[in-house]
Amino acid sequence: xxxxxxxxxxxxxxxxxxxxxxxxxxxxxxxxxxxxxxxxxxxxxxxxxxxxxxxxxxxxxxxxxxxxxxxxxxxxxxxxxxxxxxxxxxxxxxxxxxxxxxxxxxxxxxxxxxxxxxxxxxxxxxxxxxxxxxxxxxxxxxxxxxxxxxxxxxxxxxxxxxxxxxxxxxxxxxxxxxxxxxxxxxxxxxxxxxxxxxxxxxxxxxxxxxxxxxxxxxxxxxxxxxxxxxxxxxxxxxxxxxxxxxxxxxxxxxxxxxxxxxxxxxxxxxxxxxxxxxxxxxxxxxxxxxxxxxxxxxxxxxxxxxxxxxxxxxxxxxxxxxxxxxxxxxxxxxxxxxxxxxxxxxxxxxxxxxxxxxxxxxxxxxxxxxxxxxxxxxxxxxxxxxxxxxxxxxxxxxxxxxxxxxxxxxxxxxxxxxxxxxxxxxxxxxxxxxxxxxxxxxxxxxxxxxxxxxxxxxxxxxxxxxxxxxxxxxxxxxxxxxxxxxxxxxxxxxxxxxxxxxxxxxxxxxxxxxxxxx
Amino acid sequence: xxxxxxxxxxxxxxxxxxxxxxxxxxxxxxxxxxxxxxxxxxxxxxxxxxxxxxxxxxxxxxxxxxxxxxxxxxxxxxxxxxxxxxxxxxxxxxxxxxxxxxxxxxxxxxxxxxxxxxxxxxxxxxxxxxxxxxxxxxxxxxxxxxxxxxxxxxxxxxxxxxxxxxxxxxxxxxxxxxxxxxxxxxxxxxxxxxxxxxxxxxxxxxxxxxxxxxxxxxxxxxxxxxxxxxxxxxxxxxxxxxxxxxxxxxxxxxxxxxxxxxxxxxxxxxxxxxxxxxxxxxxxxxxxxxxxxxxxxxxxxxxxxxxxxxxxxxxxxxxxxxxxxxxxx
Numbered sequence: 001x002x003x004x005x006x007x008x009x010x011x012x013x014x015x016x017x018x019x020x021x022x023x024x025x026x027x028x029x030x031x032x033x034x035x036x037x038x039x040x041x042x043x044x045x046x047x048x049x050x051x052x053x054x055x056x057x058x059x060x061x062x063x064x065x066x067x068x069x070x071x072x073x074x075x076x077x078x079x080x081x082x083x084x085x086x087x088x089x090x091x092x093x094x095x096x097x098x099x100x101x102x103x104x105x106x107x108x109x110x111x112x113x114x115x116x117x118x119x120x121x122x123x124x125x126x127x128x129x130x131x132x133x134x135x136x137x138x139x140x141x142x143x144x145x146x147x148x149x150x151x152x153x154x155x156x157x158x159x160x161x162x163x164x165x166x167x168x169x170x171x172x173x174x175x176x177x178x179x180x181x182x183x184x185x186x187x188x189x190x191x192x193x194x195x196x197x198x199x200x201x202x203x204x205x206x207x208x209x210x211x212x213x214x215x216x217x218x219x220x221x222x223x224x225x226x227x228x229x230x231x232x233x234x235x236x237x238x239x240x241x242x243x244x245x246x247x248x249x250x251x252x253x254x255x256x257x258x259x260x261x262x263x264x265x266x267x268x269x270x271x272x273x274x275x276x277x278x279x280x281x282x283x284x285x286x287x288x289x290x291x292x293x294x295x296x297x298x299x300x301x302x303x304x305x306x307x308x309x310x311x312x313x314x315x316x317x318x319x320x321x322x323x324x325x326x327x328x329x330x331x332x333x334x335x336x337x338x339x340x341x342x343x344x345x346x347x348x349x350x351x352x353x354x355x356x357x358x359x360x361x362x363x364x365x366x367x368x369x370x371x372x373x374x375x376x377x378x379x380x381x382x383x384x385x386x387x388x389x390x391x392x393x394x395x396x397x398x399x400x401x402x403x404x405x406x407x408x409x410x411x412x413x414x415x416x417x418x419x420x421x422x423x424x425x426x427x428x429x430x431x432x433x434x435x436x437x438x439x440x441x442x443x444x445x446x447x448x449x450x451x452x453x454x455x456x457x458x459x460x461x462x463x464x465x466x467x468x469x470x471x472x473x474x475x476x477x478x479x480x481x482x483x484x485x486x487x488x489x490x491x492x493x494x495x496x497x498x499x500x501x502x503x504x505x506x507x508x509x510x511x512x513x514x515x516x517x518x
Numbered sequence: 519x520x521x522x523x524x525x526x527x528x529x530x531x532x533x534x535x536x537x538x539x540x541x542x543x544x545x546x547x548x549x550x551x552x553x554x555x556x557x558x559x560x561x562x563x564x565x566x567x568x569x570x571x572x573x574x575x576x577x578x579x580x581x582x583x584x585x586x587x588x589x590x591x592x593x594x595x596x597x598x599x600x601x602x603x604x605x606x607x608x609x610x611x612x613x614x615x616x617x618x619x620x621x622x623x624x625x626x627x628x629x630x631x632x633x634x635x636x637x638x639x640x641x642x643x644x645x646x647x648x649x650x651x652x653x654x655x656x657x658x659x660x661x662x663x664x665x666x667x668x669x670x671x672x673x674x675x676x677x678x679x680x681x682x683x684x685x686x687x688x689x690x691x692x693x694x695x696x697x698x699x700x701x702x703x704x705x706x707x708x709x710x711x712x713x714x715x716x717x718x719x720x721x722x723x724x725x726x727x728x729x730x731x732x733x734x735x736x737x738x739x740x741x742x743x744x745x746x747x748x749x750x751x752x753x754x755x756x757x758x759x760x761x762x763x764x765x766x767x768x769x770x771x772x773x774x775x776x777x778x779x780x781x782x783x784x785x786x787x788x789x790x791x792x793x794x795x796x797x798x799x800x801x802x803x804x805x806x807x808x809x810x811x812x813x814x815x816x817x818x819x820x821x822x823x824x825x826x827x828x829x830x831x832x833x834x835x836x837x838x839x840x841x842x843x844x845x846x847x
Contacts, residue, residue, distance in 0.1 A: 039801055041599045124571040126555045135564065185601045201600075201610060202793030203684055224682055224791040228666055232674045232681045400554060400804045408553035408565070440561060 027240065030217035032500065032512055035224045035233055035242040039202055043188035044181070045169035046118040046125030052243075054128065054167075055510040056205055056221050059214075060101075061169030061190040064092045064111070064150075065162070069505045069514075071326075071425030073162070077106070077170055077191060078150075087157030088140075090165065094148045100172035101188075101195040101210060108144035110191075113173035115142035115152065123181065129168055136432060137161040159459055159467075160429045193513065194219060213513045234259045234495045241502060243510060245493035247313035247373060259497045262504040265317040266492040267324050267422040269430070270371065272302075272364075272381060272485035275413025277445040285362025285390070286414040288351055292481035297345030299335035302384040304487050306337070311373045311380060316488035321478045322434065324489065327427035329475040335486065342388045351389075359389035366417035367403030368396050371490060378417050381487075410443050418443065419490055423507060427471050428459070434483075444483035451477050523827065530823040535586065537819040538812055542582050550574060551806035555598060572598060585812065594816070595809035599802070604813035608795060612780075612817065613688035615787070615794035619779045621710045622718030627772065630722050634729025639756065641734060649726060656723025665716040665789035672712060679711050682791035713790040717783050721775055728771055732764040739763075765836055773829035777822035 027033055038052045048057050064078040078092035098106035118129045119139055125131075133139070138155025145151055154161055175189035188196050193214040194207035205221040222239060224230040227246045233239040235256040245253065250261045274295055280286040288294050308316035317325060318334035346352075351359040364385075366378040375396060382392045392415070397403040406412040420441065422430040433441040437452060454474050461467035478484070494504040502515035545551070552569040569575045573584070588595060594605040637649040673681035687706035691699035736742060737760055745755045784796030795814060802810040 039797075042601055044601055047601055121567070124568075126568055126571075131556055131564070135561065182596075182602050200686075200793065201607065202798060203791070222683070222791065223793075225797070226666075226789045226791070229669060229682050229789060229791055232669050236674055236677065236681055238681065398804075401549070401551075401806055405549045405553040408556070440565075 027237070027499075028218075029517060031220060032216045032218075032241070032515060033220045033222060033239045034510060034512070035222050035230045035239040037223075037225055037227070037230065037244045039223050039225070040199070040205055040221070042127075042185045043196065043199070044125070044127070044185040045114065045171050045188070046123060046130055047127040047185065048129070048169070049127045049131070051508050056207070057169060057188075058192070058509065059194040059207055059219065059512060060188050060192045060196055061171055062098075062192045063166050063168060063170060064094075065166050067163060067166050067423075067425050067507075069503070069507070071163075071423065073425075077111075081162070083162075088154050090152040090154070090161065091145065092150050092152070094150065096148065098191065100175065101190055102172065102175050104172060104174050106170070106172060106191050107147045108150035109147075110173045111150040111170050112142040112144040113176070114171045115139075115150075115168055117171075117176065118168070133164045133167050137164050157460060160426050160432060163423065163425045163429060215516050216512065219512050231495065234497060237497065240497040240500045241510065241515070242495040243492075244372075245495045247311070247493065250313055250493065253495050257498075259495050262494045262496055263314050264492050264494070264504045264506050266490045267424060267507050268371075268419045268490040268492075269319055269322055269324075269422050270377075270419040270487040270490050271319070271322075271417075272487065273413065273416045273418055273444050274446075274483045274485070275411070275416060275444055276447075276483060277410065277413075279411065280414040280445075283363065283414055284393075285360045288349075288360045288362070289414055291349055293345060293349040294351060295483070295485070296480060297342045297349060298385065298388075298390075298485055300338040300342035300345070301388045302381055302485065302487070303337035304334070307377055307380050308488055308491075311376050312491055314491045316491055318488055319486040321475045321482065321486060322422070322484065323427045323430040323471075323475060324422050324424055326424055327430065329472040329479070331472070332476065332479050339384075339388050346388065353389045357389060358391045361391040361393060362414055363393040363395060364415035364417070365395045365397060365403065365406065365412045367399035370399045371419045372493070374417070381417070407443055408440070410440075410445065412443060416443065421508070422489075427475075431471070431474070446483035448477060448481060450474075450481075519831075523831075526827050526830075530820070530827075533823060534816055534819050537815055538586070538589075539582065541811060541815045542585070542808065543578075545803070545806055545808050545811060546578055551598075551808065554806050585809075589816075594813040597802075597810040597813075598807045599805050600807075600810070604807075604809040605817070607810060608798065608813045608817055610689075611793060611795040611798040613686065613692065614684050614792060615780055615783060615796060617688055617706065618710060618713055618717060618783060618787070618792060618794060619776060621707070621714040622779065623721060623772065623776060625714055626718040626721035626725055630725035631729055633722075633726045635733060635756070635761070637726070637730040638733035638737065646730075650730070653723040653726045656719045656726075659719065661716045661720060662785045662789050664719060665713065665786055668712045668716060669789070680709050681712075682789075683709055684792050684794075685709050713783075713786050713792055716786045716789070717779060721772075721779070725768060725771065728768055729764065732767050733760060736760045736764045762836070766833065769832055769836060770829055773825050773832070774822075777818070777825045780818055780821060 036052045038050055040053050040056060042048060042053065043057065043060065045061060048054050062077045064076060065081065066074045066076050068074050077098060078094050080093045082091045083089070094108055100106050100110065117123065118125055119134055137158050140153040140155060142150055142152045152165060170191045172189050172191065176184055179187060186199065193209065193211050195210050197206040197208040199205050203223060207219045209217045224233060227244065228249065230239065230242040231245065231249045231253060234242050235253060235258055237258055245261055253259050253261050274289045276290055281290055304316065304318060308314055320328055320332040320334055346359055353359055364382060366374065368375050378396065382394050385392055407418070420433055433439070434446065435455060436442065437445065437447045451474050454470055458467060458470040458474065461470060492504065492508060496502055499518055500515055501518050505511065552565060552572060552574050555572060556565050556568045573581060585595065594603065596602065597604045597607050600607055633649050637646045640646050669681050672679045685702050685705040687699050687702050690702065742755060742760055745759045780795065783794060784800045786792070787794045787797040799811060799814040802814065
């Protein structure tokens, strides 16, 4: 009898509250709601790889230092860093009185355990930390020197190691030693300003405040895959911040009076790659692009500003190479749109138009649905290249399962469209895509000795001015004879409710520490 | 009947194994999934190590046989992206989709039967024409477009229903938390209205036409004429004589449709940010999370087979002419 009574009462109470729901669009002042486009798959620090997943994890797990919006170094769990003379030992001193979310003290032993756990091959982690950070810095191990000092050992001097170590998530030894890998994936015990309160897979993640600098008592991350639904939720006042607004909906949001779109020039570098591998050289057009003069000619063929205005609804920040403009060679300017010059240079390079008006045929490959309006951008680029006499065989592909494997095998092309994430904190970080001819991210197989022979000098230069000079020289080579057709830095679109004061960052990080009520 | 059911269940095992084989091969046809699980900066050695760790270095037949062997022990494997038992994740998403499917089917049936009957008994009139036209329209409108339009109108402009999301009813109920389940129920239904209509419109339109045509056919039969000539009231003729036989094709379609909807509501689930099994499997396919896809496919195939069996059994109850022999022919 009692069992029946309780649900009935609950139903009545629920019905009463439901009738009020439609009008209750306002969020509570201590809660901020963020709408994400991609689902969250794990809270295992060693497995986190997507940007959305990392944005949530960033609030749960602290890091030793962090990077600010403009790439500045900000102490977090640690207050000082000493780098050994040979550049292979990074000793961090932790703040006193740190605690884990389970209440245990957070010591250097926890940090060393967390970093070594991520590297442990027995755990078979494949996330950003083991797969990218550790690979890039040549991580050896981490050791606790005492309660407050932890030393991270890397293989050799590396000027971007500091920035990459900021991406490692500090988690807590006692808790993780007691959990299986299955349990750890859903029950993070971190050191950050928020802890996980609930996770409804495919629906939402709720975080609760643990300590400063958390501004809100709760952050609700809602998974809203469809762009128009995210926009509707923002305008309705149910969500405070949404990422990946599509350009067509900017006007609707700005005109709503409830929210505004912030457009920032992101750090992601968009380009058309020239794959110069031997395999590609034997394909139609693959031989033509081996010649730097042809590649240079094509830089003039694409009207990037028009593409940005018409298809992305913004004036893009144009690229002069693979480094974000703040750290780029300041003497270089973006190639202008000059199809006449492109045709002249192609003639000079020995690729005149044939009787049918075609200079050469070439295949171009691109994934779909990954970048802002990518399919239309690719179609426009193809049209511009055809206008100067190329015959493009375009292959548009499903991103994850078809295009990604091609990229990872470095066999996309001969022309391929891509955007790769960059940073504002170091030019070398951006250049690391092409650190070696055989780098996994050198999708172009470019091997110009004027670039690769300077790499070691650049990395090991003690004098910052010397290092800057070498960087500029290398970037000039990349600009004139490089393997990228330079396009733009991808603009990122965020919708922000009028009740929130928050400024979007350029590096795709969504940090709620920086948000407050207006 | 018992022997028939046992025989059908045994046949089902073969079907499920066939389904797993086809889905396994389809996922492998897209190339080596290892690349989706390594960083873009991974070296060749790291890629190879990951390939070994994930088991993709073994020959295809070995991978499949090992999967089937694990299956016989009830082990569906670990999801590659979630790093948790694959079947656990699928079962977590299933209740939301069942809620949506049942809601939309009830909605569709409650309206389809009266509309179909109304059209049939008023054949050739404006009623019939209007209902038939609306049915054709309902079958023609893409569910995602309808979903977006409903979000804009009912969610954003008149703010009558929530734009997206889900409040669980079945999950807490199945977990034994009856209080939470029933306190959630009003909000569950409230969140189901728009996606339920988006999913159910196609079924409503098709079932309306089916009820109409089926009833029209039955109304022409001799026994209906006989019933009328005995002087029975038209309502009694309709309900007791005509509708009972008109049910047969409707039951078949509705039973199978439930199975289709379980796996096929992915677009609507995406539009309404509804955390169901369709969206989960779609993401898993994109990620080439083979264990998760296999677990989902096996579960959906099993439900579909079970529904087929139930439809057959219901058929026997509705039509005494049908016998369950289970043999050839």
